[in-house]
Amino acid sequence: MSSKRTAHEIMQDPDFKELARKKDRISWVLTVLELVLYFGFIALIAYNKPFLAQKMSEGGAATIGIPIAIGTIVLSWVFTGIYTWWANTKYDAMVKKVIEKVGG
Amino acid sequence: MHQTIIGQANPVAIMFFVLFVLTTLGITYWAAKRTRTTKDFYAAGRSITGFQNGLALAGDYMSAASFLGIAGLVSTKGYDGLIYSVGWLVGWPIIMFLIAEPLRNLGKYTFADVVAFRLNQRPIRAAAAAGSLVVVLTYLIAQMVGAGTLIKLMFGLPFELAVAVTGTLMICYVIFGGMIATTWVQIIKACLLLGGATLLVILTLNEFGFSYAELFKRASATPLGQKFLEPGALISSPLEAFSLGLALMFGTAGLPHILMRFYTVPDAKAARTSVFYATGFIGYFYILTVTIGFGAAVLVGQKVIMGIDAGGNMAGPLLAEALGGNIFLGFLSAVAFATILAVVSGLTLAGASALSHDLYVGVIRRGVAAEKEEVKVAKIATIGLGICAILLGILFKGKNVAFLVGLTFAIAASANFPALLMSIMWKKFTTAGAVTSIYVGLISATVLIVLSPTVWVDIVHKEDVAAVQAQIKTIDAAAAAADAKIADLQKQLGSKAAIAAAVQEKDQLAEQKKAAGAAMPKAIFPMKNPGIFSMGAAFLIGILVSLMSRDKAAEEKFEGEKVRTYVGIGAE
Numbered sequence: 178m179s180s181k182r183t184a185h186e187i188m189q190d191p192d193f194k195e196l197a198r199k200k201d202r203i204s205w206v207l208t209v210l211e212l213v214l215y216f217g218f219i220a221l222i223a224y225n226k227p228f229l230a231q232k233m234s235e236g237g238a239a240t241i242g243i244p245i246a247i248g249t250i251v252l253s254w255v256f257t258g259i260y261t262w263w264a265n266t267k268y269d270a271m272v273k274k275v276i277e278k279v280g281g
Numbered sequence: 282m283h284q285t286i287i288g289q290a291n292p293v294a295i296m297f298f299v300l301f302v303l304t305t306l307g308i309t310y311w312a313a314k315r316t317r318t319t320k321d322f323y324a325a326g327r328s329i330t331g332f333q334n335g336l337a338l339a340g341d342y343m344s345a346a347s348f349l350g351i352a353g354l355v356s357t358k359g360y361d362g363l364i365y366s367v368g369w370l371v372g373w374p375i376i377m378f379l380i381a382e383p384l385r386n387l388g389k390y391t392f393a394d395v396v397a398f399r400l401n402q403r404p405i406r407a408a409a410a411a412g413s414l415v416v417v418l419t420y421l422i423a424q425m426v427g428a429g430t431l432i433k434l435m436f437g438l439p440f441e442l443a444v445a446v447t448g449t450l451m452i453c454y455v456i457f458g459g460m461i462a463t464t465w466v467q468i469i470k471a472c473l474l475l476g477g478a479t480l481l482v483i484l485t486l487n488e489f490g491f492s493y494a495e496l497f498k499r500a501s502a503t504p505l506g507q508k509f510l511e512p513g514a515l516i517s518s519p520l521e522a523f524s525l526g527l528a529l530m531f532g533t534a535g536l537p538h539i540l541m542r543f544y545t546v547p548d549a550k551a552a553r554t555s556v557f558y559a560t561g562f563i564g565y566f567y568i569l570t571v572t573i574g575f576g577a578a579v580l581v582g583q584k585v586i587m588g589i590d591a592g593g594n595m596a597g598p599l600l601a602e603a604l605g606g607n608i609f610l611g612f613l614s615a616v617a618f619a620t621i622l623a624v625v626s627g628l629t630l631a632g633a634s635a636l637s638h639d640l641y642v643g644v645i646r647r648g649v650a651a652e653k654e655e656v657k658v659a660k661i662a663t664i665g666l667g668i669c670a671i672l673l674g675i676l677f678k679g680k681n682v683a684f685l686v687g688l689t690f691a692i693a694a695s696a697n698f699p700a701l702l703m704s705i706m707w708k709k710f711t712t713a714g715a716v717t718s719i720y721v722g723l724i725s726a727t728v729l730i731v732l733s734p735t736v737w738v739d740i741v742h743k744e745d746v747a748a749v750q751a752q753i754k755t756i757d758a759a760a761a762a763a764d765a766k767i768a769d770l771q772k773q774l775g776s777k778a779a780i781a782a783a784v785q786e787k788d789q790l791a792e793q794k795k796a797a798g799a800a801m802p803k804a805i806f807p808m809k810n811p812g813i814f815s816m817g818a819a820f821l822i823g824i825l826v827s828l829m830s831r832d833k834a835a836e837e838k839f840e841g842e843k844v845r846t847y848v849g850i851g852a853e
Contacts, residue, residue, distance in 0.1 A: 184841040187850075197847050204378045211378070215371040219526040222364060222512050223519035229360075230511035237494055238501035240510045246363040247571070249371070250564045256374050261557040264382075269550060272848045279850075 182279045192278065196271040203263055207256050218249050285602055286610070287589055290437035293611025298436070301469070301619045302450065308465045312458035319652045322459035322659060323390040323634050324544040327853075329464055331551035335558025338542050340467030341627040342533075342559070343474060343566055345427050345620050346686055351567065352600075353593030355574020356586055359500070359509035362574055364516065366567040368526055372533025373563065377556040380534055383705045385543045385552040386845050386852040391631075392540040392697065393639045396704045399838040401712040406643035408719040410635040412696035413537040415723060416689055417632035418669070420536075421625060423685035425674025428621040434595065435614035441675055447618075448671035451626045455633065455667075456660045460545060463626050470616075470623040475562060477616045478569040481597070484604040485576035496572070499579045509578070521810055528812030532690030535697030538631035549849050573597050580604070592683075629666050636662035684735040687810065691730060695722030695815035703823055705846065708839040710823070711832035718823030725818050729811035734804040742802035749801045756794045763787040 187193050221229055221242075229242030316322055329337065347369060355362030388394035393409030425444055432443035454462045489495040501507045516522045533539065543552045577586060577596035581603055589595045598617070602610035637659035642650045650658075700718045703710045730736055738746060767783045769775075808814075845851050 184844045187844045187848075188840050193844070193847070197843070200847060208375065208378045211371065211374045215367070215530060216523070216526060218367060219522050220519075222516060223522040226512045234494075237498060238507065238510060239494060239497040240360070242360055242512060243363070243497070243510065246360075246367050247568055249367050250567060253371055253374050254560045254564045257377050257557045257560045260374075260377055261553055264553055265550065275848050276850065 187275070187279050190275065190279070192271070192275050196268070196275060199271070200268060203260065207260055211253060211256055214249055214252055218245065221245070285585075285589065285599060286607065287595060287598060287602070288434055288437065291435065291607070291611050291614060293608050294436055294614035295611075297612050297615035298618055301473075301615055305450075305454065305462070305466050305469065308469075309454050309458035309462040312461035312465065315461055316457075316459040317656075319390070319638075319655050319659075321461065322656050323541070323630075323638065325460040325464050327545060327547050329545040329551075331546060331554030332558055333464070333468060334542060334546050334551065334555035335562065336471045337464045337467035337545070338539065338555055338559035339562035339566070340469075340471035340474075340623050341538055341542060342536075342563055343471065343620065344424060344624045345431060345617055346423070347567070348474060348478070348570065348620055349431070349594045349597055349617060350592075351570045352574040352577065352597040353586070353590070353595070355571055356577040356581075356596035357583055357593040358513065358515060359505060359575075359578070360511055361513050361515035363571055364512070365529075366571055368529035369533070370560070370564050370567055372530045373556060373560040375530060376534045376539075377553060377560070379702060379705075380540070381543055381552045381556050382549040383846045384540060384701075385546070385549045386847075386849045387705070387842065388544060389853050390541065390544055390638050391634050392537060392701055393635070393643070396700050396715055397643070398704065398842055399835040400704065400710075400715055400832065402648060403644050404712060404716050406639040408716045409697070409700070410639040410644075412692070412700075412719050412723050413635035413639070414632055415727070416535075416537055416693050416697065417628050417635070417666075418673070419685045419692070420689040421628050421632075421666075421670045422673045422677055423682045423689065424621055424625050424628070425670050426677045426680070426682045428618070428625070429674060429678060431594070431617055431621070434590065435598065435617065440678055444671055444674040447622060447625060448667050448674070450622055451629055451670075452664055452667035454626045455630050455663045460630060463623075463630050464542075464545060466623045466626055470619045471562065473616045474620055475566060477613050478566060478573065480609075481601055481604070481613070482569050482572045482576075484609075485572060485580070485600065488576070488580060488604070493572075496575055496579065500575045503578050503583060505583075520813065521808055524808060524810040524813035527816055528687070528691045528694045528810055531694035531698045531816060532812075533693075535693035535695075535701065536689075537635065537693075537697065538627040540697075540701075541631050541634060542627075548852070570597075573600060576600055625670065629663055629670070632666045633659045633662040636666070681740060684730065684740075687735070688727065688730045691726040691810070691812050691815060692723055694812055695726040695819045696720075697722075699816065699819040699823055703820075703827075705842075707827070708836055709827055709832075711827045711830045711835060713830040713832075714823045714825075714827030717826045718819045721822045722815055722819030726811060726815035729806050729808075729815055732804060732806040733809055733811065734807070735809050737804045737806075738802050745802045749797055752797045753794060756790055756797060760787060760790040760794070763790060 231241045233239045233241055320326055351362055351366050384395055387398050393406050396409050397405040428447045429440040429444040432438050433440050454466055501510055503509055546552050546555055574596060577600040581599045586593050586596045586599055598610055598613055601613040637655055641658045642655050696719050700715045763783060763786050770780045770783060
């Protein structure tokens, strides 16, 4: 099809619906994971300081809280990496397909 | 005693700084020839790559507060400093999953473009410009006062001169080079900052045989002991912890100078790639600052750090001096100055675009203005904002401005973020809902912070607090004297009546102390971090008002917005 379609028609297109559904799902799943990760960390600070204050090893000084904090930073970045990888490989291909079809 | 040259004019620092200024002014000259249209001025012609924008985003975001402040906080408070470094990072994934791509696909130059996409242009642009400007101005004051203080400490320049130099350079970058020059200033600054911090961490770890276990072991031998590595008293109640967390996380996603950067890349793919790089650079940098903080506590010592600056802000530079001598200190001081300069330039450009693109063109000229005229207004706005920033910086000299950073994030999270998110996601979001959400978020965050202990007690009633404290001190001294008298009388077996009189006198003093304590000023709003209430109110009002009003035109445009959000058809 070469003629341009209206937004309303594109919204009804099964490929567009599929693309929007998948994107919403991955965005919200990752958002919720990030919220759980960060507010889980905040909850430990708020309600369970002794847990974070445990020593990692006998004779050492480093507490469990340190790798948990650093891990929160690293894992947040990993989440952005997962999203970027998904969007660059899967999502962009779906977008291309829809655009070709509707002649955007 | 630890020897430091901090506080004196340092020729090495000045040399590095002059080198940075010359390079960036050269780039500005080059950029000026490429800055003609509004697209060039606000969005660098949309020619920045994802990787470059990732560095520039990191440059815009890593302020002196994060470079010097977090290292300082970790070096003096230990683990509690980590809470901030985590909080300042976690907003980035939210930006990526919910904001970056819709923003790029729907908008042109400012985040108000997105909020106003389906809604009534003029009221939305006026409200969004107000939200942007308050965020920009509060953050600018904090940065300017920080700049004056730091430059005074590191270069030995007078405060006013330092603020004026910062303001003048920032105006030059923005009016001549627009977004192109600003972007390259950010990129150079980000590279210098990441490189400098990496080198400092390598030198630090070298002192501990590259063993973190050893670093933490020695950190636990500092005066605070093992407590130094445990969460402490910085965050007092669970509600404060969640409220601070919300403001840090969603405030990041509502900063106008950060949101604006997504328009500098060609498409949504580059926008998401840039967040991936930015999150990596910023996260890496925060991990470095934590190491620097603990390293400084061990190798320099808290007494020395707090002796130079009570807030611990000189921990990083002191560590650099201890490990790399005068040259490394000079280099890092120049990097700190460059850091502030880059951040204020980004802020000024964001403020100028709110004034020209949203207020002047969107509200006053009802969306119709020639490009030349818009760029001219943006340049005039830049000069105006720059002069404002210099004057406010001087006005706030010596004042405690730490609360301004908290205020900035609370307002960004309450005024900007809820309206932006709902305008992208929610079909039934109306003009009335958006406008009330923005103003309620803006006003409630500001008012609650003014009424909070940080401002109401520590700043507004600073003298009353000091008076009450002095009164209590006098009473305590009298009570101690009365105690001594009682003990004396008892020892000398004085008359019962005399002892009873002394005891009565002591009881009276205790009553007086209680009365004096009751007169101590109390905060009207008890929390230091109002984010949970102001952001909650902004969402709630936005939803309620939208449900009560109906915006048929906006609902009809939602399908077009949705298609553009997801596949980018029609994006600029």
